[in-house]
Amino acid sequence: MAMNKKYSNRLDIANSGLADLNAALALPSFWGLCAWSLSSFLYFSGITDWYPARLETVAVVACLLVMYCFSIKLHLRKAKITLNNASSRLPKLDLKLLVFLHGVGFLGVWWYSRSVGVNFGGISGLISTYTISPSEIRKIMKEYTSYTTQVSYFGWIAITLTPIALKNANNKTRIALLLLLFAQLGGNLLFIDRGRPVAFFFLFFMGWFLVNVHKMNKKTVLRSLATLPILICGIFIAFGVLIGKSGFDAQSWYGLKTFFGYLTAGLPYLDEVIANEPIRNLSLDHTFASFLRIVHELGWAEAPPTNMLPFYFLPQPTNVGTQLYPFFRDGGVPMVLFGILLITVVADKIALASLRQGGAFCIHFWAFVCFASSQGFFGARFTSFIFLMFAILAIVSYLRRW
Numbered sequence: 001m002a003m004n005k006k007y008s009n010r011l012d013i014a015n016s017g018l019a020d021l022n023a024a025l026a027l028p029s030f031w032g033l034c035a036w037s038l039s040s041f042l043y044f045s046g047i048t049d050w051y052p053a054r055l056e057t058v059a060v061v062a063c064l065l066v067m068y069c070f071s072i073k074l075h076l077r078k079a080k081i082t083l084n085n086a087s088s089r090l091p092k093l094d095l096k097l098l099v100f101l102h103g104v105g106f107l108g109v110w111w112y113s114r115s116v117g118v119n120f121g122g123i124s125g126l127i128s129t130y131t132i133s134p135s136e137i138r139k140i141m142k143e144y145t146s147y148t149t150q151v152s153y154f155g156w157i158a159i160t161l162t163p164i165a166l167k168n169a170n171n172k173t174r175i176a177l178l179l180l181l182f183a184q185l186g187g188n189l190l191f192i193d194r195g196r197p198v199a200f201f202f203l204f205f206m207g208w209f210l211v212n213v214h215k216m217n218k219k220t221v222l223r224s225l226a227t228l229p230i231l232i233c234g235i236f237i238a239f240g241v242l243i244g245k246s247g248f249d250a251q252s253w254y255g256l257k258t259f260f261g262y263l264t265a266g267l268p269y270l271d272e273v274i275a276n277e278p279i280r281n282l283s284l285d286h287t288f289a290s291f292l293r294i295v296h297e298l299g300w301a302e303a304p305p306t307n308m309l310p311f312y313f314l315p316q317p318t319n320v321g322t323q324l325y326p327f328f329r330d331g332g333v334p335m336v337l338f339g340i341l342l343i344t345v346v347a348d349k350i351a352l353a354s355l356r357q358g359g360a361f362c363i364h365f366w367a368f369v370c371f372a373s374s375q376g377f378f379g380a381r382f383t384s385f386i387f388l389m390f391a392i393l394a395i396v397s398y399l400r401r402w
Contacts, residue, residue, distance in 0.1 A: 018217065018218045020080070021218065022080075022083060023076050023080040023083055024072055026083045026351070026370075027071070027076075027079050027348050027352075027370075028343075028347045029067075029344050029347070029348050029373065030068075030072055031370050032068050032343065032373035032374065032376050033065065033069065033072065034374070035374045035378075036061070037065065039264055039266060039267065040061060043264040043267045043268070047260055048264045049315065049316065050264060050316070051268055051315065053267055054271055054274070056274060057271040057274050060270075060274070060333065060336055060340075064344070067341065067344040067345070068344055071344040075348045075352060079352060082352050083210075085356070086210065086355045086356065087214060090358075091164065091358055091363070093161055093164055093165045098165055098180075101157050102158045102184060104155070105151075105154045105156070105184055106155065106187060107152075108149060108150070108152025108154065108155070109187035109190060110123075112149045112191065113126055127190075130190060130192075137192050150385060152187070152188070152191075153389065153390075155187070155188070156199060156200070156364075156368075157361065157390075158180070158181075158184065159204050159207070160204070160206060160363065160367045160368075161360055161363070162177055162204065162207060163204065163207035163210070163212075164363070185197065185200055188200060192239075194236055194239045194240075195375075195379075197239075198232050198235055201235075202367075202370075202371045202374065203371060206366075206367035206371070210363065233259055236259050237259055240258050261318075262378070263378075265320035266322040266378055268318070269309075269314065269318055269320050269322070270322050270325065272312045272314060273321075273325060274328060274333070277328075277329070279330075282330065283331075284330050285305055286305055286383070287327060287330050287339070289304040289326065290383060290384055292304035309321045320378060320379070321379060321380060322376060322377055322379070323372075323376035323380045324339060326339075326380050342382070343376060347382070351365075354394055357397070360397070361390075361393045364394075365391060368386075368387070372387055
């Protein structure tokens with residue numbers, strides 16, 4: 001009897017630990033904590049050749065990590081309840097909506113291919129150049145900015161929702177959905193942008209996790225968490241070799257050297273900005289740059305600062321900003337501390353509220369907030385146009401109860 005009770009207690013503890021882990025995965029702060037911790041560990045381990053960070057920058061990053069931990073602890077119980085309810089009451093997706101989202105995404109890919117393809121003799125020339133010398137497309141993309149490419153991001157919503165649609169689909173429908181999914185991946189690869197396939201697999205994983213959370217044991221969760229970064233690393237190295245930014249030999253650690261360089265570049269870049277870019281005027285031009293850019297296009301305001309960050313030699317050249325960069329440019333370290341509160345505690349509350357609502361666009365926004373948090377060491381996703389677009393769709397979905 002005592003043995004049975006002891007075994008039962010261990011089982012309860014194991015189940016509680018699994019529930020805590022699953023709930024943590026539903027929080028953007030978990031993904032931010034993992035990404036920033038890995039980036040900081042590799043940076044301070046000396047595996048790369050960046051300049052050492054000053055004490056002020058170390059304190060800011062330490063504050064960020066502490067706030068991630070605090071926010072996870074604060075929201076864990078609510079995340080358990082929200083995740084359990086959301087996964088038990090998944091929306092019955094209208095396949096017409098999913099096909100429509102894929103269609104709009106493909107329209108954006110076609111629009112981009114038509115616009116950029118002009119430089120290569122048309123879409124066929126663009127595809128031919130992609131297979132022979134993709135670095136030439138990359139050079140054009142550095143100078144190409146158009147809101148027409150934002151249309152392709154509607155396909156990302158379909159990616160998040162596909163695992164939900166697959167759950168109750170018959171075999172023919174599943175094949176059709178998977179074909180659309182792979183077509184969406186192929187279209188996004190044309191952009192020669194590492195971030196797109198990374199987002200593809202991350203968003204699909206979040207949708208799959210939501211559908212299967214009740215079936216998963218601890219080994220499955222841990223195996224998934226181990227597989228995702230390995231997959232992302234593989235994507236990064238493959239793209240680096242494809243566009244000529246990375247070698248694939250012993251000297252380059254078979255692409256890992258460049259990968260580690262990008263993974264750790266955000267911290268020394270932030271350090272350089274904090275030390276040498278004085279803040280003369282307080283503003284919100286960088287934090288709300290995406291919104292201001294839309295207002296500018298309507299002729300109601302001046303153009304906001306450019307998204308292109310200046311290069312610094314640290315000693316290698318880099319312009320890899322972080323999510324903290326726009327906050328610092330608008331108000332120095334005090335604004336950074338306020339921004340940390342926004343991307344930890346506030347982001348978790350917004351994500352859980354979206355997941356709780358349970359509509360298609362809100363579920364995608366929950367997944368994207370988690371993705372944005374995981375990318376904070378590398379770029380400012382929370383202040384990007386795409387974040388604003390998905391937020392507006394989620395708000396409309398919430399108000400209309402879609």
